[in-house]
Amino acid sequence: MRKMQTDKIATEQENSVNWPTAAFLILFHVASVAALFFWSWPAVITAAVLFGVGSMGIGMGWHRLLTHRGYKVPKVVEYFLVFCGALALEGGPIQWATTHRIHHAHTDEKGDPHTPRDGRWWSHVGWILVPPAELLDQTRLERYAPDLISQRFYRLLNRFYYVPLIMLAVGLLAFGGWRVMLWGTFLRVTLGLHATWLVNSATHMWGKRRFSTRDDSRNNWWVALLTFGEGWHNNHHAHPTSARHGLKWYEIDFNWWGIRLLQFMGLARRIKRVRFNRASTAWQLVTGRVKSRRSYEGA
Numbered sequence: 001m002r003k004m005q006t007d008k009i010a011t012e013q014e015n016s017v018n019w020p021t022a023a024f025l026i027l028f029h030v031a032s033v034a035a036l037f038f039w040s041w042p043a044v045i046t047a048a049v050l051f052g053v054g055s056m057g058i059g060m061g062w063h064r065l066l067t068h069r070g071y072k073v074p075k076v077v078e079y080f081l082v083f084c085g086a087l088a089l090e091g092g093p094i095q096w097a098t099t100h101r102i103h104h105a106h107t108d109e110k111g112d113p114h115t116p117r118d119g120r121w122w123s124h125v126g127w128i129l130v131p132p133a134e135l136l137d138q139t140r141l142e143r144y145a146p147d148l149i150s151q152r153f154y155r156l157l158n159r160f161y162y163v164p165l166i167m168l169a170v171g172l173l174a175f176g177g178w179r180v181m182l183w184g185t186f187l188r189v190t191l192g193l194h195a196t197w198l199v200n201s202a203t204h205m206w207g208k209r210r211f212s213t214r215d216d217s218r219n220n221w222w223v224a225l226l227t228f229g230e231g232w233h234n235n236h237h238a239h240p241t242s243a244r245h246g247l248k249w250y251e252i253d254f255n256w257w258g259i260r261l262l263q264f265m266g267l268a269r270r271i272k273r274v275r276f277n278r279a280s281t282a283w284q285l286v287t288g289r290v291k292s293r294r295s296y297e298g299a
């Protein structure tokens with residue numbers, strides 16, 4: 001009898017709405033609508049700049065660097081990119097990477113936390129409001145993200161992921177006023193959340209498929225523009241560790257340009273990227289290595 005009760009409670013917990021998250025999302029959406037009535041140029045420019053910072057932090061940092069290890073940077077650069085990503089308020093980096101690694105392991109099949117096959121609104125935001133039980137399972141984190149759990153910085157940020165944004169909001173309020181704070185925090189975060197969520201929903205429903213992957217992933221140009229390159233999602237599912245997602249010149253991928261800039265500055269190395277091999281007429285993953293120094297006779 002007691003076991004039956006425990007099972008029932010467990011089932012109720014599995015399907016229960018995460019009310020604190022729901023309340024915050026409602027608050028952010030209401031504040032975003034209010035922001036539209038109180039705009040100013042400094043507020044708009046601040047929001048645009050911070051949208052870019054958060055976007056690149058998520059794309060370059062949380063996604064391509066932390067989750068897929070598509071390239072390497074010095075620790076201080078890694079932490080900086082991850083800190084920028086934290087300003088997008090997408091939860092903790094360990095939780096984020098775990099969820100995304102589970103998505104890649106079970107894409108569009110049983111076990112995928114956010115496939116549109118379970119409903120398009122489910123894949124967009126439903127899975128956040130009613131988190132599947134496996135996402136709350138601590139052992140999953142240990143199984144999917146041991147590389148991050150072993151680092152104190154990530155354990156701390158995973159727990160206090162909202163602190164950087166609060167610090168930013170206080171700073172914006174102090175130096176820019178409440179309009180700048182409203183746009184730079186609430187509206188900018190809300191737009192950023194929807195942009196990221198579109199990668200989970202839209203790019204598994206609408207767009208073109210270059211590679212015949214076993215999932216429904218698609219390359220979607222407008223999601224790519226909104227997310228600085230994350231919308232080339234079929235390319236990404238075909239070659240998840242590639243730091244480059246936009247493979248043709250017209251597939252705009254700002255996050256890749258950012259990684260190239262880091263490489264140019266001597267900060268990014270061992271960059272994995274997909275290249276078209278003319279000889280085999282196939283796209284291949286190439287792991288870049290630091291070129292050994294040339295030595296000349298007599299020098």
Ligand SMILES: [Zn+2]
Binds near residue numbers: 103107200217
């Ligand atoms: Zn996907």
Ligand SMILES: [Zn+2]
Binds near residue numbers: 063
């Ligand atoms: Zn991915």
